[in-house]
Amino acid sequence: MPASDVKEDCLRLPQNLTVRAITIVQQEMLQFLDKTASATIELDDDCQVDISFIQLMEAARIHADTAGKHIALARPASGSTLDVLKRSGFLEGMSAEDLKFWLHQGGIQ
Amino acid sequence: MSFPDPIAVFRTEAAELLELIEAGLLDLNVNLGDKDQVDAVFRGLHTLKGSGAMFGFDALAAFTHHCETAFDRVRKGEVPATRELVTAVLEAKDHMRALVDTPNGDHEATGEALLANLRAAVDGANSPGAASLAKATPGRNHFKIRFSLPQNAMANGTNPLPLLDELRELGECEIVANRSAIPSLELLAPTDLHVSWQVELVTTQPRSAIDDVFIFVMDEMQLDVVTVEPPLTAGTPAKTEAPIAEALPAPAAQAVAAAPTAPAPAPTAPALVDAKQKKTSENVRVPAEKLDELMDRVGELVIAQSRLSQLAGGSGDLQLRAVSEDVERLSGELRDTMMVLRMVPVTQLFGRFRRLVHDLARETGKTIELLTEGETTEVDKSVIERLADPLVHLVRNSCDHGLETPEERRAAGKPEAGHILLTARQQAGEVIITIKDDGRGINKERVRAKAESSGLIASNANLTDQELYQLIFQPGFSTAQTVTNLSGRGVGMDVVKRTIDALRGTINVTSHVGKGSEISLAIPLTLAIIDGLLVRVGDGRYVIPLSAVEECLELPIEEDMRSRGRSFISLRDSLVPFLRLRDLFRTGTKPDPFQKVVVISTGSERVGLVVDQIIGDHQTVIKGMSKLHHDVATFSGATILGDGDVALILDVGHLVAEGQQQEAHLRAAG
Numbered sequence: 001m002p003a004s005d006v007k008e009d010c011l012r013l014p015q016n017l018t019v020r021a022i023t024i025v026q027q028e029m030l031q032f033l034d035k036t037a038s039a040t041i042e043l044d045d046d047c048q049v050d051i052s053f054i055q056l057m058e059a060a061r062i063h064a065d066t067a068g069k070h071i072a073l074a075r076p077a078s079g080s081t082l083d084v085l086k087r088s089g090f091l092e093g094m095s096a097e098d099l100k101f102w103l104h105q106g107g108i109q
Numbered sequence: 110m111s112f113p114d115p116i117a118v119f120r121t122e123a124a125e126l127l128e129l130i131e132a133g134l135l136d137l138n139v140n141l142g143d144k145d146q147v148d149a150v151f152r153g154l155h156t157l158k159g160s161g162a163m164f165g166f167d168a169l170a171a172f173t174h175h176c177e178t179a180f181d182r183v184r185k186g187e188v189p190a191t192r193e194l195v196t197a198v199l200e201a202k203d204h205m206r207a208l209v210d211t212p213n214g215d216h217e218a219t220g221e222a223l224l225a226n227l228r229a230a231v232d233g234a235n236s237p238g239a240a241s242l243a244k245a246t247p248g249r250n251h252f253k254i255r256f257s258l259p260q261n262a263m264a265n266g267t268n269p270l271p272l273l274d275e276l277r278e279l280g281e282c283e284i285v286a287n288r289s290a291i292p293s294l295e296l297l298a299p300t301d302l303h304v305s306w307q308v309e310l311v312t313t314q315p316r317s318a319i320d321d322v323f324i325f326v327m328d329e330m331q332l333d334v335v336t337v338e339p340p341l342t343a344g345t346p347a348k349t350e351a352p353i354a355e356a357l358p359a360p361a362a363q364a365v366a367a368a369p370t371a372p373a374p375a376p377t378a379p380a381l382v383d384a385k386q387k388k389t390s391e392n393v394r395v396p397a398e399k400l401d402e403l404m405d406r407v408g409e410l411v412i413a414q415s416r417l418s419q420l421a422g423g424s425g426d427l428q429l430r431a432v433s434e435d436v437e438r439l440s441g442e443l444r445d446t447m448m449v450l451r452m453v454p455v456t457q458l459f460g461r462f463r464r465l466v467h468d469l470a471r472e473t474g475k476t477i478e479l480l481t482e483g484e485t486t487e488v489d490k491s492v493i494e495r496l497a498d499p500l501v502h503l504v505r506n507s508c509d510h511g512l513e514t515p516e517e518r519r520a521a522g523k524p525e526a527g528h529i530l531l532t533a534r535q536q537a538g539e540v541i542i543t544i545k546d547d548g549r550g551i552n553k554e555r556v557r558a559k560a561e562s563s564g565l566i567a568s569n570a571n572l573t574d575q576e577l578y579q580l581i582f583q584p585g586f587s588t589a590q591t592v593t594n595l596s597g598r599g600v601g602m603d604v605v606k607r608t609i610d611a612l613r614g615t616i617n618v619t620s621h622v623g624k625g626s627e628i629s630l631a632i633p634l635t636l637a638i639i640d641g642l643l644v645r646v647g648d649g650r651y652v653i654p655l656s657a658v659e660e661c662l663e664l665p666i667e668e669d670m671r672s673r674g675r676s677f678i679s680l681r682d683s684l685v686p687f688l689r690l691r692d693l694f695r696t697g698t699k700p701d702p703f704q705k706v707v708v709i710s711t712g713s714e715r716v717g718l719v720v721d722q723i724i725g726d727h728q729t730v731i732k733g734m735s736k737l738h739h740d741v742a743t744f745s746g747a748t749i750l751g752d753g754d755v756a757l758i759l760d761v762g763h764l765v766a767e768g769q770q771q772e773a774h775l776r777a778a779g
Contacts, residue, residue: 019263022299051269055291063294087270089284
């Protein structure tokens with residue numbers, strides 16, 4: 001049974017987005033991206049996040065870009081996702097594209 | 110194919126970390142100024158905390174954090190290491206083990222009490238004098254740092270975020286993640302770390318403070334730190350200064366130059382990966398039960414090979430014989446390799462006694478030093494596991510009853526500290542483990558009096574010293590005048606004897622009043638497969654462990670007749686008692702006209718076993734005796750022969766003892 005909740009073009013990820021569960025999340029995200037041209041990723045407000053998830057999302061962006069697809073977060077990063085972005089140094093030196101993806105800055109995608 | 114349960118893997122690693130922490134603490138207790146041990150303990154605690162959090166052992170992580178903080182303060186010179194602190198963390202370590210074993214148990218009250226002890230120990234250590242030990246580095250230093258953690262850091266429980274937080278705590282810090290090595294999603298190994306970092310740090314701390322942040326991953330990571338001269342006196346990291354890449358050595362600078370988000374691999378990553386892969390290929394962790402399973406299979410193969418050899422031997426087919434010989438050689442080599450895989454050094458076993466002696470010294474108020482020798486001696490893992498309990502009893506006994514109090518030792522002209530020496534060595538297919546103390550020794554008169562009053566021996570019975578000492582292994586036997594919570598109840602030494610007997614081992618005791626005692630345990634190196642000598646007695650076949658066989662002689666029938674009633678043979682000017690196995694086993698058969706004597710020994714004692722025929726050497730896969738036969742002392746096990754018959758394995762220790770007893774009776778009879 002998948003850990004994530006798939007709606008049309010929208011993948012709601014499970015609460016545990018740490019290295020303990022990241023392999024399953026990768027598989028589900030790959031399946032999801034293969035099926036859709038424009039993917040929206042939805043995160044729980046109280047999800048658990050670590051660097052493995054940030055890495056995974058960056059990898060998903062590269063995958064979508066290479067395949068000519070579009071990927072976006074349903075809502076700007078907040079809570080623990082934003083906290084990990086800050087603490088891990090991802091926010092520093094973000095490009096305009098990065099800011100748009102993670103924080104929806106510079107216009108909603 | 111099944112993959113190991115990650116929680117079980119964590120528990121194994123946690124157990125190893127806890128052992129390292131304990132060893133570090135015990136070393137530190139001997140030399141409180143040993144900074145390497147402080148670092149080692151801190152590293153262990155830090156890793157345990159990180160791994161615990163990673164695998165969902167949150168209570169463990171939270172509890173360990175307090176101990177880690179305490180040791181961090183010691184590391185930074187804010188508080189000195191004291192014996193009280195070491196003891197508090199040792200006790201806390203036991204609690205951590207409980208939190209690993211039963212994470213959902215009710216540990217809160219114990220944890221709080223231990224933390225209160227820890228706080229008291231830290232507060233006690235934090236005297237004004239101690240505070241002055243804290244390092245103070247004048248001025249502010251500006252560092253440009255670039256680092257990559259090991260690729261498997263996250264999978265191994267290292268969370269980079271706390272490390273980054275620690276860097277921030279050092280001063281004014283700007284951290285930038287380098288994402289250039291992150292591959293596309295389909296290529297991503299999601300539990301690997303593909304991110305590296307560039308950091309600018311302005312701090313009053315010295316360069317060593319940066320190393321301290323990474324102390325537990327230092328060996329496996331890449332860390333470049335460049336000091337920007339002259340040191341800044343104040344202010345935030347200067348963003349207008351040369352970028353980090355310019356300040357780093359050439360290869361690192363190239364790596365940083367390629368830092369933008371383009372998905373190109375980081376130039377330094379392959380080197381890191383290669384080094385790591387090289388490292389991991391050197392060792393493979395295998396669950397012990399898999400080794401047992403493999404051993405069983407090898408055992409079955411040896412039995413099958415034995416059947417094949419027998420069939421081939423009785424056949425005229427030369428090709429079959431050649432194949433059979435090949436299979437015999439290969440299964441022998443496989444068996445030898447398997448044996449080596451199962452061997453582990455006794456270091457693991459001896460290591461646990463350091464803590465035991467430390468605790469016993471505190472409980473008894475004695476000063477006790479534990480010395481060990483021969484820790485690299487290797488023994489079959491199942492032997493090691495089963496030796497642990499008997500050795501605990503013996504070491505406890507030495508600490509509690511053997512060694513005197515400091516006052517008694519001073520009065521006896523001995524150094525105040527008592528010594529216990531644990532040694533291990535291999536000798537002719539056996540491992541000899543000795544526990545020696547320099548205490549008061551065993552009082553033979555008291556042993557005799559106790560044995561007589563308990564009815565174990567007749568009044569004025571003529572016993573050798575060894576026979577007398579062996580009485581201490583009788584159930585309920587204790588000469589201790591006081592019963593403590595450590596020993597003295599007479600429970601334990603009989604358990605030691607039973608366990609050593611079950612291991613087909615022997616116990617030898619020597620003691621000198623006022624000088625100390627020595628107990629030697631001689632245990633077979635392995636309990637799985639042995640080289641045996643297959644013999645026939647009457648219609649039955651038996652196996653004698655080859656490691657105990659000294660030589661084989663012919664016993665002409667006329668000499669057999671002559672020696673009736675004496676049962677001694679003359680062997681190079683010494684008389685060796687022998688046992689007629691045909692009589693012992695009551696076979697009811699006539700002796701073979703060309704009987705043989707197989708001389709076996711345990712150490713210095715020898716006995717001959719008269720058999721009808723020596724069939725030859727035999728790889729013997731040891732099978733346990735059934736419950737119905739567990740008290741048959743003459744046999745230590747059974748094995749299946751090539752033709753499917755069962756042969757019993759002779760218990761050498763028991764037979765030698767019986768032979769010696771027979772000799773003693775004959776000598777006594779004159």
